[in-house]
Amino acid sequence: LLGERKNNYKLLCFSGTGELKLSTCFTEALKRLEQERSYKAYLLCSNVLKEVDPENFAKGSFSLAVLSNYTIHPLIPVLQVEIAQLDYYPQIFISNYDSVASEILDASSSLHSFKADAIILSLWLENLTPKLANQFVSLSISELDSEINHILTFIGDMIKGLRRKTVARIFLNNFPLLRYNSFGILEGQQNHNLKNTIGKLNNEIFKILQNYQDVYLVDYFSLFALMEGPTIDNRLWHMNRAPLSRNMLIEMGREYGKFFRALTGKTKKCLVLDCDNTLWGGIVGEDGIKGIKIGKEYPGSCYQEFQREILNLHNRGIILALCSKNNEEDILEIFDSHPEMILKKENFACWKINWENKASNIEKISEELNIDLDSFVFVDDSQFECDFVRDLLPQVSVIQLSSNPSSYVEKLRTLGLFDALSLSEEDKKRNQMYRSEVERKKAKSTSASYEEYLKELNIFIEVGLVDTIKIPRISQLTQKTNQFNLTTQRYSEGEIEKFLANENKRLFYTKVSDRISEIGIVGFAILDYDYPTAKIETFLLSCRVLGRKVEDVLLKKIMKTAKKQGFTRLIGIYNRTKKNAQVELFYQKYGFSNIIQTTEYSEWEYFLEEEEPKYPPYIRVKEIEKE
Amino acid sequence: MKTDSNRLKKVMAEVFGVKEEDINQNTSVDTLENWTSLNHMNLILALEEEFDISLSEDHTIEILNYPLIVEILKEYNIELD
Secondary structure (H helix, E strand, O other), X not given: OOOOOOOOOOOOOOOOOOOOOHHHHHHHHHHHHHHHOOHHHHHHHHHXXXXXXXXXXXXXXXXEEEEXXXXXXXXXXXXXXXXXXXXXXXXXXXXXXXXXXXXXXXXOOHHHHHOOOEEEEEOOHHHHOHHHHHOHHHOOHHHHHHHHHHHHHHHHHHHHHHHHHOOOEEEEEOOOOOOOOOOHHHXXXXXXXXXXXXXXXXXXXXXXXXXXXXXXXXXXXXXXXXXXXXXXXXXXXXXXXXXXXHHHHHHHHHHHHHHHHHHOOOOOOEEEEOOEOOOEEOOHHHHHHHHOEOOOOOOHHHHHXXXXXXXXXXXXXXXXXXXXXXXXXXXXXXXXXXXXXXOOHHHXXXXXXXXXXXXXXXXXXXXXXXXXHHHEEEEEOOHHHHHHHHHHOOOOEEEEOOOOHHHHHHHHHHOXXXXXXXXXXXXXXXXXXXXXXXXXHHHHHHOOOHHHHHHHHOOEEEEEEOOHHHHHHHHHHHHHOOOOEOOOOOOOHHHHHHHHHOOOEEEEEEEEEOOXXXXXXEEEEEEEXXXXXXXXXXXXEOHHHOOOXXXXXXXXHHHHHHHHOOOOEEEEEEEOOOOOHHHOOHHHHOOOEEEEXXXXXXXXXXXXXXXXXXXXXXOXXXXXXXX | OEEOXXXXXXXXXXXXXXXXXXXXXXXXXXXXXXXXXXXXXXXHHHHHHHHOOOOOHHHHHHOOEHHHHHHHHHOOOOEEO
């Protein structure tokens, strides 16, 4: 995670193992955290973090502002470490106790000079409205209404105030149930009671958020309801106005961590599954197809439940693959003919069922599907296989299943590795597309020439200017695309919308389909007008359409548009990242000449000529004109 | 229950972000710069986690130096070597 720090830094390690290097300390501390998931391990990590040079973080820093109307400080170490685990250095701003309104509404507040990437607004009902929370029984119906209005107006004003002044992502909570009934057993008999008042507030909060972009609901209601053990620490609440229990601090911090993972583009895309004792009980090679445990009775029911959850992930757009040490025909027979199997062969984009080691099999899956290894999650019940993959492919997340199959499903559900900030139509169709990809590769090997292959594919590309309906998908593309991405700028939906309103910017998309499937929106570019020069400040293409000349069409469309508008010169930019080496010379291929070159950055120039730019002949292109 | 006194030193070092060797009989809210009121909350949570106990309200206020913590832990059947 961390590189070496050159200067003599303060040497310390809190575990008492002597004077270890700081980067080692941090890595060790993170390892302990992974094993223990304890609050003290978070404290340790966060204290080590304070001594680490931010420059050690590959991705730079991530600025988080935390606004709350209660003492949220014990949560901060957890948030810091969750961010650091994503390779970002956490810069944190915490509001003073109960100064939410002034921080948000006063344009000169320190919040607004902080320049946050993300803002957490965490509100505690008992501080927001002590009357409603603690004296519910004494409220008349009109008083109750006015309390509710007061809360909702406050929340609405805060979100509106924030959204006006910043494009940062905003995370707002809803309210958990309080730990008591206002009327005892009469609660269920009352028209107005504390429970349904909280339900009503939460519904209204949900509605408020629908009006804004890049504002996300952090569902405290579910978080508190689903957590085992105490959620509130009454002592710290009374002594410090710090209500969260130790375990809640961990759970809540990790919940925010899931959001941070999604918005920094670290969402996992592909799930690789072992078979024996993972998808069913027993070993097919020994027990035979009739002997494996899968069905409606224990323990087979646990495996069915696990398979159903995997199918849910599949329907959310997660790519599935198999990696098993077995005879291929034995495994495929189970998928083909075992009546109790929930997962079917067609749910898997590919499989490696052989006797080779699993690390190299996973690498092959990654090549075949064109998905980076760091987007992979590997699930196995064997300690040996899990350790092996962890050692050889540290970028892959490994889930080791215990010997209790009834715990499998929860393990998969609670990690949040696949959580995304939005679910687009493309997500739901993605598995179909990856399967098609394998078919396409087959077609490729039977076609005589590459051009012939492309012709046979019957590619159809739509290219045009982005409209508002495409904003979610476009934002998602900027978050997720790493390899074919010239500048790797990540944009929120709000930012894209701002660009759309900007007269000097043109936003282009491409949508692709072929005879095998509809692929959807896969390419995006931003052109910046500064007469007589137009600058391509973003240019990206989803890696699953590489090699089909889609980039050719997108670039030609940009050239044509710029030319039509009277521009004579195009500038292309390349920002180096760890993953985009393949497009380093992209502009050169299209006849651009290099005008600036450093190790991290290059700029390319192209003069638009008389001749009209042409699309590749064997591809059908439809231009959507809006202007 | 008898236990290694290093466990206490270790958890205090982790909470306050200092070396284990820096925690000794003289460590107190007055001598340790990092022993802020916020870190005091963290200390309560970390001690409870480390020793699997739940401190009473009085005890959460009384744990103001190393010897006192050692004494209070005894009330929860934890004897440090």
